[in-house]
Amino acid sequence: MQAQSQWVNTTDQQRLNVKTWGDSGKPALVLVHGYPDNQEVWEPVIENLIQHFYIVSYDVRGAGASSVPKRIRAYRLEQLSLDLESVVNSVLEGRSFHLAAHDWGSIQSWESVTEAKFRGRILSYTTISGPCLDHAAFWMRDQFKHQKSKFFKQLFKSWYIVAFQLPILAPTVWHLFNAERWGKVLNRLEKTKGLPLNQNISKDGEYGIGLYRANFLPRLSMPRQRHAVCPVQAVVLKRDNFVSPELIDEMPKWVEDFSRVDVDANHWAVLSQPELIAEHISSFAMKHNG
Template sequence: MPHHDSSANNADEPVWVRGDGVDLACHVAGPADAPVLVFVHGYPDNHAVWDRVVAHLAGDYRCIRYDVRGAGASSAPAATRAYRLDHLSADLAAVIEWASPNAPVHVIGHDWGSIQSWDAATDPALAARIASFTSISGPCLDHVGHWLRQQWQRDRAGLFKQLGKSWYVFAFHLPGLPSLLWRAGLGRRWHSIVERMEDSQLPRNPSQANDGARGIALYRANVVARLRAPRARHAQMPVQVIVPERDPFVGPGFVAGLERWVDALTVKTIDAAHWAIQSEAETIAAHCRAFVESNHASLPTAGRGNSHSPTEAARARA
């Protein structure tokens, strides 16, 4: 398949990477020989939601953003099962292999980008490929499953409070209606809804209606299955969790007990709402920079930077 030259770091010109049966639109910024950061966006966003954060980091890091399957310019499989976490993790692994075949990368995820990155970060097969993981407003679904069981025994009031925040998760399982709402007008109004809700402006997204409608499959393919039978998932690398205190969707309670699953855990709390990567981009970037630096310095010399740029890797595989 064709690959576009990203040497000019033009965010409007994607490099196409073959994922797990899909084509992923990747966007590159930053020096070719710098440590690689891979940003994974959430729902119902696309890669552009990271632009403000990347603007603070691209001077020193090779920043890779990509549209996840079903979003932006990337392939959008029709089957709900195609959005399972194992496929999403395989997509992320393909992006990592393309972006930095000879060195581990630092993964930064938000919302569903964080949820799917947790699945990769707790996969022993990817332990050597991810140097660190920063999670923002997106817990591991398996950890949530265990947390729900503990809350039922210890703090049912707290449990019901979080379930109230997550009302939309249940609504997304209604057949047909959520997708219809996105295409009937929610997609056109989403930008203004978020602005009123959080006093923060998202990037204008011409594919917003489709991104919202298709991304519902993320919930349907994964949430019930993982909460019903949560696995024991231990992080394979240092993890930083950034907790926006005013997040209306993801409560801070999910951080409690995370030490059970993460040996090297850093928690940062910030005064922000869900889309902190927009409203507090500089703060998010500063936390990411500090965490990456603290973990990149400990890597072996052979594991720093890239042996060649993503553009060269794309040309080699074209």
């Protein structure tokens, strides 16, 4: 399984490392990775998708081989949506495409999935363990009023968001990790041995903190009403240590064509159960293939 690599320039002069996989004549599928990963996290899934799709993956800004912005505001959701637009316009030109994303890739992809200009361009969206921050804010406000136990349950799971706001400590902590140490953490979380290693974990973890600093406080304090422009499938990871499955309850309010599947896995199911994740992405995309 080989990929073609290229560089895509963004609207603010960053450079994104983009890979394409498979036959360009097949339906297009764009994959967006989360934090603290890079696009390599998708490779076990891609192995199970390449026979059906022309796949596009890329290192988001600050991750993998892509360039690292100097300013925190360069990680804002609006710019991340423009990055996706730059990638698909460069690689796919005017073609429509399916979209699947995990963790922070999912959070940032919601910005595009709820933009009117992507109506008809994004054919379907599979979100894995990454809610829209605006939707999450409305959900948390409602839970605080009516079901405080659920509110505090998610707040406890989100302890790392507060830690990532610390200017010196948070980035420095990632210097303690190498691929093997991080691999042991993932093995324990997923209860699976021999998961693929991220050789760039120290840098991916350090630079990706900008995603949290640029977006969480503005979005959670001033949420916007964001409605999806395409069918959405939520792959719910029932043992997710970082995102409560209850957050998914908010999605149908904002998605006209909504589907949900539950997977008995922890946060990194893209590594521990790639065949199953690929199956869910593929079946949903094929159902909405224009």
